[in-house]
Amino acid sequence: MGSPADRSVPRSAADDASRGSAIKLGAELLGRLLALATTLLVARVLGVADFGLFAVLSGIAVLVAELSDLGLQGIAVQSLVSGALPLSALVRAKARLTAGLLAIASVVAFPQALSWSAALVPAAWRPSWEAALGHGPLLFPLVVYSATSNWTELLGIALRVRGRRGLEAAIIVTFRAVGLVLVAAALWSGTGLRGLVWALAVSALPPLALGVVFLRANATSESRPPRMEIGVGRTLKASAPLAVNGVLAILSLRIELLTLALFRGSLEAGLFAAALKVIELMNVLPAAIAAGAMPALTREAASGADPVRRRTAATVALLAAPAAAGLVLVAPGVVALLGEGYDAAAVPLRILAPALLALFMNTVLLHALIAAGRARRVPVLTAARVAAATALALVLVPRFGAAGAAAGFLLAELLLLALATRACAGAGFEVPVARPLLAALGVTVPMAAAVALAGAGTIASVLVGVVTYGLTLMIARRLAPRLVPGMTSEAAPGRP
Secondary structure (H helix, E strand, C coil), X not given: CCCHHHHHHHHHHHHHHHHHHHHHHHHHHHHHHHHHHHHHHHHHHHCHHHHHHHHHHXXXXXXXXXXXXXXXXXXXXXXXXXXXXXXHHHHHHHHHHHHHHHHHHHHHHCHHHHHHHHHHCCHHHHHHHHHHHHCHHHHHHHHHHHHHHHHHHHXXXXXXXXXXXXXXXXXXXXXXXXXXXHXXXXXXXXCHHHHHHHHHHHHCHHHHHHHHHXXXXXXXXCCCCHHHCCCHHHHHHHHHHHHHHHHHHHHHCCHHHHHHHHHCCHHHHHHHHHHHHHHHHHCHHHHHHHHHHHHHHHHHHHHCCCHHHHHHHHHHHHHHHHHHHHHHHHHHHHHHXXXXXXXXXXXXXXXXXXXXXXXXXXXXXXXXXHHCCCCCHHHHHHHHHHHHHHHHHHHHHHHHHHHHHHHHHHHHHHHHHHHHHHHHHHCCCCCCCXXXXXXXXXXXXXXXXXXXXXXXXXXXXXXXXXXXXHHHHHHHHHHCCCCCCCCCCCCCCCCC
């Protein structure tokens, strides 16, 4: 048995991961509250059909904007912590990619420049093709918005690695706050969808400038001498596996939406988009926790200990279970907040709710693979999920619409959970999944019962659930601190 000093090392790593996750999570929660307010405003003002169109265009823009990153953001933490790549190399490569993307994407802002392509399209498809070209002016500012957002995230990562988590949090909150203000101004001015997309494009610039200022004020000398400067080609080669994964990951969350828009139209796409937006807003929880723990996970991969993985998995599970159960219970009330016409979105939202269990844990598993230096496994897993989601969407969406899309999403996430768990175990960097989830579901039962019995409105039900769950965790920590891994401050050696 090791000495107390020896055991304090993994405890310190787990505590550092928890602090990093807490700061990141707090900032993301505040930012997502602002994003939720923005979404509610957009959904109410645009209506179901235009909201569906906006969601589809935004999904395409995010996918296109990934070409300005090509996995650089994904490898940033591991590369900066391990010293494999300096920040200057990441910035240099990303700047060139961004310049090239915006130069090409600017063409879609002028659909008349592409009108010649309609002659190459079969006559039966020509009306749809011309309609798609007509949305080019709306797509370009969304591409600008997504590409600029990626830059703010990269700068935030650089600050986090340097220990300036508070400054990263300031960038996150500023990004969401400016977005809400400008979007509200655009919608209330009556400029509609066109004003909305340009307001979003402009809103990403102030937080980007703030990130540059913060990074310059906290500059550190690069560890590599100038003569060993790393070129763009070598940097992109290192990020190539996550470049593929980035595109696949974005596509995996939008396969069902794009299929709905193709087979069932923008109205049903709008209903599913409303339900999916709730899931996306909640997905910030595991993303923030895993991102905050990423530096500690990377160091743990080299040390051979496991407290960071155990605590991170337990924390995410303790959030996934109540989120899933709560959504099943209050789904009708949640979609009602979006305004008239969204009632039918409650069915796909209830089907999507259990997917949060897999979605949350998958985030931790994929981050663990990257931290362990197995980034090449991640796109393979994501490709399997995309293939399954595509097949399921093609079968379920034409017949069952938004409900079928939600079912396909759930099944695809469960498949990824099984594959990712196996991949982590095979990499010798196992992440506990079953035990944290079962324990979290156990302590969620009182909350679910309280909400079901209360029969209150949406806001009141959420408050009842939060209070009940908080009390349950406090009691569980006192009576059975080992019941839920990570609830105790101790990090005893060995796997749970």
